[in-house]
Amino acid sequence: EAIEKGGFEHFMLKEIYEQPKVIADAVRGRMSASEGWIKLGGVSEYINRINQAKRFIITACGTSYHAGLLGEYLIEELARVPVEVEYASEFRYRNPIITENDVVLAISQSGETADTLAAIEIAKERQALIYGICNVIGSSIPRATHAGSYTHAGPEIGVASTKAFSTQVVILTLMALQIAQHKGSISTSYLRQVLYELQNIPEKIKLTLKLDAQIQEIASRFKDATNFLYLGRGVNFPVAMEGALKLKEISYIHAEGYPAAEMKHGPIALIDEQMPVVVLATNESAHDKIVSNIQEVKARKGKVIAVVNEGDVEIKALADYTIEIPATEEILSPLLTVVPLQLLSYHIALMRGTNVDQPRNLAKSVTVE
Numbered sequence: 001e002a003i004e005k006g007g008f009e010h011f012m013l014k015e016i017y018e019q020p021k022v023i024a025d026a027v028r029g030r031m032s033a034s035e036g037w038i039k040l041g042g043v044s045e046y047i048n049r050i051n052q053a054k055r056f057i058i059t060a061c062g063t064s065y066h067a068g069l070l071g072e073y074l075i076e077e078l079a080r081v082p083v084e085v086e087y088a089s090e091f092r093y094r095n096p097i098i099t100e101n102d103v104v105l106a107i108s109q110s111g112e113t114a115d116t117l118a119a120i121e122i123a124k125e126r127q128a129l130i131y132g133i134c135n136v137i138g139s140s141i142p143r144a145t146h147a148g149s150y151t152h153a154g155p156e157i158g159v160a161s162t163k164a165f166s167t168q169v170v171i172l173t174l175m176a177l178q179i180a181q182h183k184g185s186i187s188t189s190y191l192r193q194v195l196y197e198l199q200n201i202p203e204k205i206k207l208t209l210k211l212d213a214q215i216q217e218i219a220s221r222f223k224d225a226t227n228f229l230y231l232g233r234g235v236n237f238p239v240a241m242e243g244a245l246k247l248k249e250i251s252y253i254h255a256e257g258y259p260a261a262e263m264k265h266g267p268i269a270l271i272d273e274q275m276p277v278v279v280l281a282t283n284e285s286a287h288d289k290i291v292s293n294i295q296e297v298k299a300r301k302g303k304v305i306a307v308v309n310e311g312d313v314e315i316k317a318l319a320d321y322t323i324e325i326p327a328t329e330e331i332l333s334p335l336l337t338v339v340p341l342q343l344l345s346y347h348i349a350l351m352r353g354t355n356v357d358q359p360r361n362l363a364k365s366v367t368v369e
C-alpha cells in the first residue's frame with residue numbers, strides 16, 4: 001500500500017497532486033489549441049442528434065453532481081442550449097418529463113452508482129440520447145449508455161473525490177466547446193484562447209499546489225471550527241458546494257456552500273467571530289460584487305479566507321487570509337479554485353485525526369439505494 005501511495009501519506013493527497021497529470025491525460029488526443037479543434041469521439045458520433053437537442057439534462061450524485069452544476073454553466077454559456085441538473089435520486093422518482101429531443105448526461109466516477117443507473121434506465125425508456133461521463137472503464141454506466149467519454153483520471157481510492165471531479169469538469173468543458181464550435185455559437189479566436197488556457201491548466205495547478213504550506217497554516221488556525229461557510233458566484237458557486245462537501249466528508253465539520261449573493265437570505269445570520277467564510281473571488285466579471293460580499297462578512301466579524309487571482313490587492317486588504325492562485329479564463333477557473341479547497345479539507349481532517357481516505361459512514365461507490 002505504501003508503494004501505491006507513491007510516497008504520499010494518503011491516497012487523497014496523492015490524488016490531489018495527480019491532477020496536473022490526469023488533466024493532461026483527459027485532453028490528450030481530444031483537442032489541439034494551435035489547430036483549433038476538439039474531438040470527443042462520442043460527441044462526434046452523435047453530433048447531429050446532440051446538435052438538434054432541445055435540452056440537456058445532467059444527472060449525478062455527490063461530487064459528480066457538483067461537476068454537473070458546472071456543466072450547466074459551461075453548456076448554456078458556450079453552446080446556448082438549456083440545461084437542467086438533477087440529483088439522480090430525485091430525478092428517478094419524480095416521473096420526469098423526458099423526450100427524444102433530450103440528451104441526458106450521466107456523470108459518475110465509479111460508473112456504478114445505483115441511483116444514477118436507475119435514472120439512465122428511465123431516460124432510455126423515454127427515448128433520450130444517453131451520454132456517460134465516467135472514470136471506471138467498462139463499469140455499469142458506460143455499458144448502459146449510447147455514447148460517452150471516459151475521464152481517464154486513473155483509479156481513485158480516497159473516498160472523497162478529487163481528481164475525478166477535475167477530469168469530469170474538463171470533459172464537460174470540451175463537450176460544451178465542441179458543441180459550440182459545431183453550432184457556431186462561439187468564435188474561432190475565443191475557442192483557441194480557451195483551448196490554450198486549458199493546455200496551461202496543468203502548469204497552473206502545479207503552481208497552486210505550491211501553496212500547500214500556506215494552506216496548512218490556515219488549516220491549523222481553523223481546525224477547531226464547528227461550522228464553515230463557502231461562498232462563490234457563477235462558475236465558482238458549484239466549487240463552493242464542492243469545497244463544503246469535501247470538508248464535511250473527511251473532517252466532520254458542518255459546512256455549507258452557498259451562492260455569495262444568497263448569503264443575505266439566511267446564512268448571514270450565522271456569521272460571528274467564530275465563523276470561517278471561504279470566499280472564491282476569482283471571477284473577474286463579478287469582482288465588485290464579491291468585494292461587497294466580503295465586506296458584509298467582515299462587518300459581522302466573520303473570518304474571511306479568500307481565494308483570489310494573483311495580485312488582487314483589493315481583496316487582500318479586506319480578507320483575513322488570501323490564497324493567491326494564477327489567473328485563467330473565467331470558465332476554467334474552477335479547475336484551479338477547487339485545489340486549495342481540497343487541500344484545506346485534507347489538512348484540517350489530518351489535524352483532527354480522522355480517517356482521511358476512509359471517512360466514517362461513507363462509501364466510495366454507493367451501489368444500493
Ligand code: G6P
Binds near residue numbers: 061107108116366
Ligand atoms: C459516493 C462517494 C462520492 C461520490 C458519489 C457519487 O458518495 O463517496 O465521492 O461523489 O458517491 O459517485 P460516482 O461514482 O457516481 O461519481
